Amino acid sequence: MLEGWRRHQSARFLTTSCIAPRLRLIRRVVEFTGLYPWQWTPVEGEAFIDHLRSMNPPRKVSTARSYEVDLNLFLEFLLDSRYGWAKACEERFGETPQLIFHEGNSVVHRVDYEGDPTRRPFTYDEIQALFAAAEARPSKIRGRGVKGGLGAARDAAVVKTIYAFGLRRGEASRTDLADVQQNPAMPQLGRCGKMLVRYGKASKGSPPKRRSVLLVPEMDWAVDVLDEWISDIRPRFSPGKHPALWVTERRGRLSRRSINEAFVAIRRDADLDENLDVHCLRHSAVTHWTEFGYPPRFVQEQAGHAHASTTSIYMGVSNEFRNTLLVASLKGRLGNDWDVRA
Missing domain, CATH: 1.10.443.10 (Intergrase catalytic core)
Structure with a gap:
């Protein structure tokens, strides 16, 4: 099964650095549960995530979600009739694989960015x-x-x-x-x-x-x-x-x-x-290009981001820069006689 899934991912040109951790995760859950993948139920999946939360330090939310996604990807591969694993499991063991994470027991993705909040641009x-x-x-x-x-x-x-x-x-x-x-x-x-x-x-x-x-x-x-x-x-x-x-x-x-x-x-x-x-130096470059006044599209191209939303995550413009924009906006609406101290 694992070798078949490895080839399946390799055929999609995923890198070894992506495939290898996924294979280790499957072996890890097998060891944790003492069960084969076709025997897993949502109970085993929930127990594994609960175990991650009890570790010191506990695993991050983004890590737990990535584990849930990778485990379901493996189980979806087993359930794909084109590969015959579900039928083979039913014939040999009288059991079939099932998805162990669903809408009711998986980590909800509530925000766009869940990275480390301590990572920031240099001043x-x-x-x-x-x-x-x-x-x-x-x-x-x-x-x-x-x-x-x-x-x-x-x-x-x-x-x-x-x-x-x-x-x-x-x-x-x-x-x-x-x-x-x-x-x-x-x-x-x-x-x-x-x-x-x-x-x-x-x-x-x-x-x-x-x-x-x-x-x-x-x-x-x-x-x-x-x-x-x-x-x-x-x-x-x-x-x-x-x-x-x-x-x-x-x-x-x-x-x-x-x-x-x-x-x-x-x-x-x-x-x-x-x-x-x-x-953080890369975050700093994106931030400082913005503060120098370069257009958002230019900054996005410089960083090599496909989406402007990704570039925005990198930005941490200073209060001074934001106040400069605020003053310029107010003067544009209220005229040059507007007093910043008012």
Whole structure:
């Protein structure tokens, strides 16, 4: 059954990272219940979710819902007459599979976004503190007389580039030198006016999404960061013909895990909120592009979101920005003589 379901999902071009956890979940529920899938009833499903809630810490609502969906997807596969599993179970065991989650016992989806509420954009002051800590790390490491100064210089450039172009960790890791390109409409930015993202987050069963992210003039400092990295620092890693933009001391491609570890070290040096992670830099880019006054559609395209509602989740504009919009709106309706202090 599991092998058949694995092939069924693989035929839809779902990734191994999607399929493998689903297979582990089925085995986990089999172990928890002591029953085979064709013996499961809603009682077993409810007991499993109740067990998740009793764990310390309890599983999140979104996790419980994803488990319910995945379990029902597996059972729907067994019930599909085209695969014959329901008939085989009835003939061999006198029992047939059934869906164990239904409208009355599954997690209700009440809101559009159920992500971690601690995840938020950096403030401008926090961005400055993060960058200052990143720039200070190479000299601090060299001052201790240990290796790692060159890697720290690379990490500082990576963190700044992720923010400037609003990248995900995986997108940054898989960027090649050839993906850093000139924007013909902004020749003053030189060769670093555009970033081609070829491995954007894919929808289920779809290939990676591609997009071009334009460097906005407010973040033109990133040109110097990338120029220094490409022309001066990267050659000192002796990467040879390796195509990756970000390379390691062992002449390999910088991994997502390494990017995350580098960010955590910099964040600790900056003494910033530990809930801020690498992805918060992407939230920050979306927020700051908006605050710079770029149209919503432009910001959506920059982020690579199919829907504007997704982009809105990333935004956490400041009170100052909202007050600026409020004043502009009131002046438009009441005239320039309107007094903000009134």
